[in-house]
Amino acid sequence: xxxxxxxxxxxxxxxxxxxxxxxxxxxxxxxxxxxxxxxxxxxxxxxxxxxxxxxxxxxxxxxxxxxxxxxxxxxxxxxxxxxxxxxxxxxxxxxxxxxxxxxxxxxxxxxxxxxxxxxxxxxxxxxxxxxxxxxxxxxxxxxxxxxxxxxxxxxxxxxxxxxxxxxxxxxxxxxxxxxxxxxxxxxxxxxxxxxxxxxxxxxxxxxxxxxxxxxxxxxxxxxxxxxxxxxxxxxxxxxxxxxxxxxxxxxxxxxxxxxxxxxxxxxxxxxxxxxxxxxxxxxxxxxxxxxxxxxxxxxxxxxxxxxxxxxxxxxxxxxxxxx
Numbered sequence: 310x311x312x313x314x315x316x317x318x319x320x321x322x323x324x325x326x327x328x329x330x331x332x333x334x335x336x337x338x339x340x341x342x343x344x345x346x347x348x349x350x351x352x353x354x355x356x357x358x359x360x361x362x363x364x365x366x367x368x369x370x371x372x373x374x375x376x377x378x379x380x381x382x383x384x385x386x387x388x389x390x391x392x393x394x395x396x397x398x399x400x401x402x403x404x405x406x407x408x409x410x411x412x413x414x415x416x417x418x419x420x421x422x423x424x425x426x427x428x429x430x431x432x433x434x435x436x437x438x439x440x441x442x443x444x445x446x447x448x449x450x451x452x453x454x455x456x457x458x459x460x461x462x463x464x465x466x467x468x469x470x471x472x473x474x475x476x477x478x479x480x481x482x483x484x485x486x487x488x489x490x491x492x493x494x495x496x497x498x499x500x501x502x503x504x505x506x507x508x509x510x511x512x513x514x515x516x517x518x519x520x521x522x523x524x525x526x527x528x529x530x531x532x533x534x535x536x537x538x539x540x541x542x543x544x545x546x547x548x549x550x551x552x553x554x555x556x557x558x559x560x561x562x563x564x565x566x567x568x569x570x571x572x573x574x575x576x577x578x579x580x581x582x583x584x585x586x587x588x589x590x591x592x593x594x595x596x597x598x599x600x601x602x603x604x605x606x607x608x609x610x611x612x613x614x615x616x617x618x619x620x621x622x623x624x625x626x627x628x629x630x631x632x
Contacts, residue, residue: 314402314599317343317377319368319392321351324406325383329433332591333381334359338599345371368392372399379429379602382406385474386481390415393430397422402429402602404595408486409612413620420612429602432615436491436562437498438593441570441585445549445556446499448574454551457500460533461548462492464562465541471516475539478517485522485622489537491562494610494618495547496535502528504621510628515540524625543567553577564590 316333318325321344334341343363344355352364365371371380372395379402382392389405396403397419409432410416423430436442449457466488468475475482497503504526513521521538545567549556554576564570570585600606 312603313338313340314602315340315342315376315378316381316595317341317345317365317371317374317379317401318355318381318383319345319371319396320382320384321346321348321355322383325381326351326354328591329381329383329406329595330355331358332589333595335589336592336595336599338603339595343371343374343377368395372396372401378402379404379598381433385477386486387411387479390419393419394422397426397428397430400426400428402598404429404431404433404598406433407615408432408481408490408619408622409615410619411481411486413616413623416612416616416619420616423612429598429608430612431598431601431608431610432612433594434490434494434610434615434618435590435594436495436564437610438597439564439570439585439588439590441558441561441564441572441583442495442498444572444583445558446501448556448572449499449549449551450501453554453574453576454549454556455553457531457549457551459531459550460496460500460535461550462496462533462535462546462561463537464488464492464545465536465538466543467541468539476516476518476520483518483520484537484539485519485625487539488562489522489535489622489625490618492535492537492547493621494614495561496533497617497621498610498614499549500528500531502531503617504528504533504624507621507624507628508532510625512626512629513540519626522625522629524628526621526625564588 508525510524547558547561560568572583601608
């Protein structure tokens, strides 16, 4: 009898089929056993890489299945909290695609339910499982850059399609939820710091969603300036600037698909580069979740961390509205 965690997926989204489904199937300590979808055609896409996977016709049927221990939820953003709650109440461990919620207070309910049930529950914030971010945090925390003074970040891609779910207000689309969460979570993870205040925020809205957002935040001892956009050419970069040196992440968020994960540290005239070719951060995320479920191992991105990121996002929107 295998001791692997038996996973099911709620919904046959393209991302679940192309990224997280294969990651669960390929992760050590995990077994992908079920997909819930009303579409047999979409479910067949999962059987192509996970032969023997069960196709269940509804989300309720998957949550009622004794064969499933843990659930990955890649549903549209506005359904994340609802189905995470339903999964926990059904006795399932839960990994929810980002953004976990639309407001920080919503995550409080999930924290309470996690504690009440004793089950694992977390946001699928894969970047912090990548070794480049572990190294970045080590460099910043270790003072190798000297006193941290400035962080600059950019994350953008051009997707003007009004039918795309990222551009749909009724599905809680928008740039901050889709990609801003990576900038906010990344800078908080690397520094271990929380913002004192939002200095500036500007939101450009199209069709009821935030298409482009610029913001600046004051942290203890340093400042962060960033922009995220779904209306600009593809770009991602994050730079940490200290009194003695700089650290640049060239593919901080979509390592692999955007480019090779690299860190470039410059101290005076000396440049040190680290590279991680071929690392799959989605697989690492699933393996970490399985260790937390089976062994009680600490998880680098608990719900409390996700709440902190959402609270900062909430503050950015409030600042843009003059509140």
